[in-house]
Amino acid sequence: MEIPTPSTIGLPIGLLAELTHRCPLACPYCSNPVALEGRNTELSTEGWKRVFSEAAKLGILQVHLSGGEPAARRDIVELVQHCASVGLYTNLITSGIGVTEKLISELAEAGLDHIQLSIQDSDAESADKIAGYKGAFAKKKIVAGWIKAAEFPLTVNAVMHRANIARSAAMVELAIELGASRVEIAHTQYYGWALPNRAALMPSRTETETAVAEIDALRKRHHGEIVIDLVIPDYHATYPKACMGGWAKQFINVTPSGKVIPCHASETIPGLEFWNVTEHTLSDIWYSSPAFNAYRGIAWMPEPCRSCDRREIDFGGCRCQAFAILGDANATDPACHRSPHHALMTDIAEVDSNGAIGDYLYRKFPANVA
Numbered sequence: 001m002e003i004p005t006p007s008t009i010g011l012p013i014g015l016l017a018e019l020t021h022r023c024p025l026a027c028p029y030c031s032n033p034v035a036l037e038g039r040n041t042e043l044s045t046e047g048w049k050r051v052f053s054e055a056a057k058l059g060i061l062q063v064h065l066s067g068g069e070p071a072a073r074r075d076i077v078e079l080v081q082h083c084a085s086v087g088l089y090t091n092l093i094t095s096g097i098g099v100t101e102k103l104i105s106e107l108a109e110a111g112l113d114h115i116q117l118s119i120q121d122s123d124a125e126s127a128d129k130i131a132g133y134k135g136a137f138a139k140k141k142i143v144a145g146w147i148k149a150a151e152f153p154l155t156v157n158a159v160m161h162r163a164n165i166a167r168s169a170a171m172v173e174l175a176i177e178l179g180a181s182r183v184e185i186a187h188t189q190y191y192g193w194a195l196p197n198r199a200a201l202m203p204s205r206t207e208t209e210t211a212v213a214e215i216d217a218l219r220k221r222h223h224g225e226i227v228i229d230l231v232i233p234d235y236h237a238t239y240p241k242a243c244m245g246g247w248a249k250q251f252i253n254v255t256p257s258g259k260v261i262p263c264h265a266s267e268t269i270p271g272l273e274f275w276n277v278t279e280h281t282l283s284d285i286w287y288s289s290p291a292f293n294a295y296r297g298i299a300w301m302p303e304p305c306r307s308c309d310r311r312e313i314d315f316g317g318c319r320c321q322a323f324a325i326l327g328d329a330n331a332t333d334p335a336c337h338r339s340p341h342h343a344l345m346t347d348i349a350e351v352d353s354n355g356a357i358g359d360y361l362y363r364k365f366p367a368n369v370a
Ligand code: SF4
Pocket: 023, 024, 025, 026, 027, 029, 030, 031, 032, 067, 068, 069, 095, 118, 363
């Protein structure tokens, strides 16, 4: 068997460090797994430092410090300091809740490079309802002011769905008002907590098309002022997204307990064997972990992907979505109009977006785990 090497596999460029699943908010679209990992399972400060040192050695350039809420880790400044010392570019992905002005200035001193702040809606009441946290919107605006005062480049992350899609343009305007240099308007991806909330979150095709047209117009109007990234919902797409830039091709995701997974939703696929940083080096995991090698490249592909001219553009779409919709992670992503099961996906979108918006299943720890 050929031994995988950097020339046959390539090097990862980014590492998403889910430092903790703890979070004061309860977003119903949260990408964390429904079975959250509790505080007592989290890697120690030294454990995370070792991961970051190994990441730098492996050739990784960027570390995204995420969660949950990464500021819930008391050692966040020390971890940023360590990343900077080994030459990693650091991006903090935060809800802003629990973040203080003092922490922002300590992070600046520690060498943090960039901050992404999530905002649930441009309307305060709706934003607080989506986050499941009263006062969240007002606090986030204050935190954005501290971030800009500390001269961090700021990206605003906005996850869009039925409750806020009509305000997609207003979200961009809010990001500009807050001094962001980039805004990510990302439609909900139906994994993690979003899957059981799908009927409450799914926008209609018309709402989606209107939002996409508005964002296109804003891109032209604000060209040179703010970068506007748009992720459209798979359920209304013609082609699937190249999930994570291809399975195990560019990114590594480490869960709070040190499990190393190719993408945040990959644990939903049964039968995959994930390795842990407490038992293997990051390099061993990248080259040899069974989960990373399961869908690498194009050899695993069925038809119609195998002979498709886009097979090295979108890599057959998302394995987790194929499993979630079809119960078969080896199938062509049904988001693709060339999939024999595409109609199933469009039918789900039609039914979900036309039903009543029910109550959210908020993302919360079971009382015995937090
Ligand atoms: S999506 Fe919401 S609940 Fe999930 S980690 Fe982010 S802020 Fe917390």
